[in-house]
Amino acid sequence: MKTKLIKILSAVMLCGCASKSSLPKVENTSEINQANFHFQEENAYGYYPGTAIFPARNKDYIFHVFATEPEIIYIENPNEKENKMTPYCDKAGCTHEDETCPAYIGEWTYIAFYKNKFYYTGYDENRNLFLKELDPSNNNRRIVYQWDRPANGEDSATDLIITYGNAIIRKDRWPLNIDTGEQQIVTETFLINLENGNCDLLAKDRDFQSNYSVIGGTEDKIIFTKYEIDNYMSLGDWISQGKSESSYYEEYIPPLDDHVALVSMDIKTKKEIVIAEAEDGFVRYSDIMNKIADDQLVYVKNDEIHLYDIRSEEDKIIYHLEEIRNYWIIDGKVLMLTSDKNRENLKEYIYDWQYDQMYILNNNGNTEYMDFGVDTETENGLISIVDRQWIKKTDFYNDNYDDIVTLW
Numbered sequence: 001m002k003t004k005l006i007k008i009l010s011a012v013m014l015c016g017c018a019s020k021s022s023l024p025k026v027e028n029t030s031e032i033n034q035a036n037f038h039f040q041e042e043n044a045y046g047y048y049p050g051t052a053i054f055p056a057r058n059k060d061y062i063f064h065v066f067a068t069e070p071e072i073i074y075i076e077n078p079n080e081k082e083n084k085m086t087p088y089c090d091k092a093g094c095t096h097e098d099e100t101c102p103a104y105i106g107e108w109t110y111i112a113f114y115k116n117k118f119y120y121t122g123y124d125e126n127r128n129l130f131l132k133e134l135d136p137s138n139n140n141r142r143i144v145y146q147w148d149r150p151a152n153g154e155d156s157a158t159d160l161i162i163t164y165g166n167a168i169i170r171k172d173r174w175p176l177n178i179d180t181g182e183q184q185i186v187t188e189t190f191l192i193n194l195e196n197g198n199c200d201l202l203a204k205d206r207d208f209q210s211n212y213s214v215i216g217g218t219e220d221k222i223i224f225t226k227y228e229i230d231n232y233m234s235l236g237d238w239i240s241q242g243k244s245e246s247s248y249y250e251e252y253i254p255p256l257d258d259h260v261a262l263v264s265m266d267i268k269t270k271k272e273i274v275i276a277e278a279e280d281g282f283v284r285y286s287d288i289m290n291k292i293a294d295d296q297l298v299y300v301k302n303d304e305i306h307l308y309d310i311r312s313e314e315d316k317i318i319y320h321l322e323e324i325r326n327y328w329i330i331d332g333k334v335l336m337l338t339s340d341k342n343r344e345n346l347k348e349y350i351y352d353w354q355y356d357q358m359y360i361l362n363n364n365g366n367t368e369y370m371d372f373g374v375d376t377e378t379e380n381g382l383i384s385i386v387d388r389q390w391i392k393k394t395d396f397y398n399d400n401y402d403d404i405v406t407l408w
């Protein structure tokens, strides 16, 4: 009798599953294979002080650059338990205090690691903002581009991303208006060729309230979102939609502005293609990291998860999930977080587009937040920048949190 009851219950549950095509086909996480995917080969994110922890591509090394002295590059191997972090300098007796040291950076504002070289913004002795390249293997350094300091003012970099040999830098210029005594901020986004230093103005924002976030690109195109940052649904309207006050965060509220758009722009012609817009259900996330890999862009429109091929412009829906909180491309797969409207009952999904398979992860039994907050990856591991932790990919897929390495 008992067996029969279980069979009936199973049948009911199976029927329930079959009727809802959005449920994953496979839930056995041990079947997920590490892709050894050559992640983010052509897209390198710039980090600002306090977060400069980045993986060496296709290795398990992690670099750190601190914002306080000594402002030098450190290297750490999370597979080694002892003496984990050392200056990235092979000069005998070096005190790492100036540019004769291959690990020395000095005062910096943004830094990225791209094809075994470091690119960082900083100031020369006359407070001119520069983008500098450092090859730590031979300590070759050069200024890639420099802006002349404005009269009575200063430039400051506010974003850096490198994609296919081009650095894209957003910068604020703070010139003092002599007549009014006020500072008027001008925000501009530049595309700078790392090889020849050609500098191209991509966008001049109407004012500092508007924004232009570059996600990545190819040799010919860049992908970005355009949005207004001060035009969100009020807390009262948010609550009147049946949502909780605690879920009222900028990244979860669709901006009201009609011009929020996900755009692909041809670098040469400046022609823009709108991939998706807020009025069609596109949801902008303030977290732009790891939305592109292998020339594929992942984005969300309503309950649809789209994979957009940047080169061919082919756009396909890979899955349907409601209340998607965030998504990334990690290890050649799309990692997605969902929860109910009150940000409870969180679920973690992985979609492997190579095999068209969807998996649900156990998330260590945690239904409130991601137990290991994935930000980026090394060859064999995942990194949580906020928690400064590293976990082997296979352990993450198999819900084993016993061997998490705490980084510096």
Ligand SMILES: [Zn+2]
Pocket (backbone or CB within 6 Å): 087, 089, 090, 091, 094, 095, 096, 097, 101, 102, 103, 104
């Ligand atoms: Zn040194």
